[in-house]
Amino acid sequence: MKLKSQCILLSILMLSGCATPQSRAPVVNSANAQIEAQKQREMVIEDYMTSYKKLQVVASKVVVSGAKLCGDKVSPYFGISTWNQDAFQKEWKTAVQSKYGLTESVHIANVASGSVSDKAGLKEGDVIVSIDGWTPSIGKDAPGKFDEKLAQIGKYGTPVEFIIRRGAVEKKIAVTPTQACDFKVELSPADEKNAHADGKKIVIYKGMMDFFKTDEETALVVSHELAHNSMKHIDAQKKNALLSGFFGLLVDVAAAAGGVNTGGDFTRMAADAGARAYSVEFEQEADYVGLYFMANAGYRIDDAPYFWRRMATINAQGISMKSSHPTSPDRFVALESAVQEINQKIANHQPLKPEMKGSSGAK
Numbered sequence: 001m002k003l004k005s006q007c008i009l010l011s012i013l014m015l016s017g018c019a020t021p022q023s024r025a026p027v028v029n030s031a032n033a034q035i036e037a038q039k040q041r042e043m044v045i046e047d048y049m050t051s052y053k054k055l056q057v058v059a060s061k062v063v064v065s066g067a068k069l070c071g072d073k074v075s076p077y078f079g080i081s082t083w084n085q086d087a088f089q090k091e092w093k094t095a096v097q098s099k100y101g102l103t104e105s106v107h108i109a110n111v112a113s114g115s116v117s118d119k120a121g122l123k124e125g126d127v128i129v130s131i132d133g134w135t136p137s138i139g140k141d142a143p144g145k146f147d148e149k150l151a152q153i154g155k156y157g158t159p160v161e162f163i164i165r166r167g168a169v170e171k172k173i174a175v176t177p178t179q180a181c182d183f184k185v186e187l188s189p190a191d192e193k194n195a196h197a198d199g200k201k202i203v204i205y206k207g208m209m210d211f212f213k214t215d216e217e218t219a220l221v222v223s224h225e226l227a228h229n230s231m232k233h234i235d236a237q238k239k240n241a242l243l244s245g246f247f248g249l250l251v252d253v254a255a256a257a258g259g260v261n262t263g264g265d266f267t268r269m270a271a272d273a274g275a276r277a278y279s280v281e282f283e284q285e286a287d288y289v290g291l292y293f294m295a296n297a298g299y300r301i302d303d304a305p306y307f308w309r310r311m312a313t314i315n316a317q318g319i320s321m322k323s324s325h326p327t328s329p330d331r332f333v334a335l336e337s338a339v340q341e342i343n344q345k346i347a348n349h350q351p352l353k354p355e356m357k358g359s360s361g362a363k
C-alpha cells in the first residue's frame with residue numbers, strides 16, 4: 001500500500017504513469033522451489049569441489065617436487081583433504097549430505113591424483129575409521145583434529161595404517177608420507193581474480209581458478225605464491241605492514257582518478273594479511289624463484305611471461321602490486337630471461353636451483 005501511494009505521488013511529480021507487470025506470471029509451487037534451491041546449492045558445492053580438485057592436483061606436484069627448495073619448511077605430506085557435514089550450516093548441510101553422503105564422521109574430500117595416498121588406494125568419499133589405531137572424533141572440528149593427528153603420526157616417515165569404510169566394506173590401507181613444502185594451498189570461494197601468500201599458507205581465489213586456461217597457469221601462480229612463502233617475504237616485510245593499507249588506499253585513489261574504479265580491491269588486498277603489498281624486488285624474486293618451483297614440478301614454463309601479460313591487461317587485483325605499476329614491461333623481460341636460464345639448465349641436465357647472490361655463474 002505504501003509503495004503504491006509513493007508511486008502515485010512520484011508519477012504526479014514526474015508526470016509519468018506507474019509501470020506494473022502486465023503478464024500473468026506462473027504460480028510457483030513452494031515445494032518445487034525448495035527442491036530447486038537444494039539442487040542449486042549442490043551445484044555450487046560441486047563447482048567449488050571441481051575447482052578444488054584441479055587446484056590440488058597441480059599444488060601437490062609443486063609442493064612435493066619443490067621440497068628441496070623449501071629448506072627447513074617441509075613436512076610429511078599425504079595429499080588428502082578431509083571434511084564432514086558439520087562444517088556446513090542448515091540447508092548447506094542437507095546439500096552435502098545428499099550430494100556427498102557426508103555424516104558427522106571424517107570423510108576424505110579429495111585425494112590429489114598422483115599423490116602417495118592416491119597410489120596407495122585411498123579414495124574420495126572414504127570414511128576414516130582409524131589411523132594407526134587412533135579413532136577420530138566426530139562432529140564439528142573433527143576433520144581439523146584428524147589433520148593434526150595425521151601430521152603428528154606422519155613425522156616418523158613410516159607407513160601409516162588407515163582403516164577406512166567404503167560403502168559397507170572396511171579396508172586397511174598403508175600410506176607412507178612423502179616430504180613437501182609446509183604450506184597448505186587453499187581455495188577461497190570468492191569470485192575474485194586474486195591469490196595471496198601469508199607466510200603460512202597459499203590462497204587461490206575461485207575467480208582466479210576460473211580465469212586459468214591451463215594447468216600450467218595454475219602451477220605458475222601457485223609457484224609464485226609459494227616462492228613468497230619459501231623466501232620468507234612476509235617476515236622481512238612485517239615492519240612495513242602498517243603502511244601497506246595506506247599504500248593500497250593511495251593506489252585506489254589514483255586508479256579512481258585515472259578512471260578505473262577498483263572498488264577498493266587494492267586497499268582490501270594490501271591491508272588483509274598485513275603485508276601483501278610486496279616490494280618490486282620481492283615480486284621479482286617470487287617471479288624468478290617461482291619459475292624454478294614450476295619447472296621442478298615438470299611444468300612447461302615457456303608461456304609464463306605471456307600469462308602475466310594477460311593478467312596485466314585485465315588489471316588483475318592481487319597477484320602483485322607490481323601489475324598496477326608501470327613496470328610490467330620490465331617484468332615481462334625479466335621473466336623471459338629467467339625462462340631462458342631454466343630451459344638451458346634443463347637442456348644441460350643441471351639441477352634446477354635458483355642462482356643466489358654470491359653463487360658462481362649468477363647473472
Ligand SMILES: [Zn+2]
Pocket residue numbers: 224228278283286319320
Ligand atoms: Zn607476488
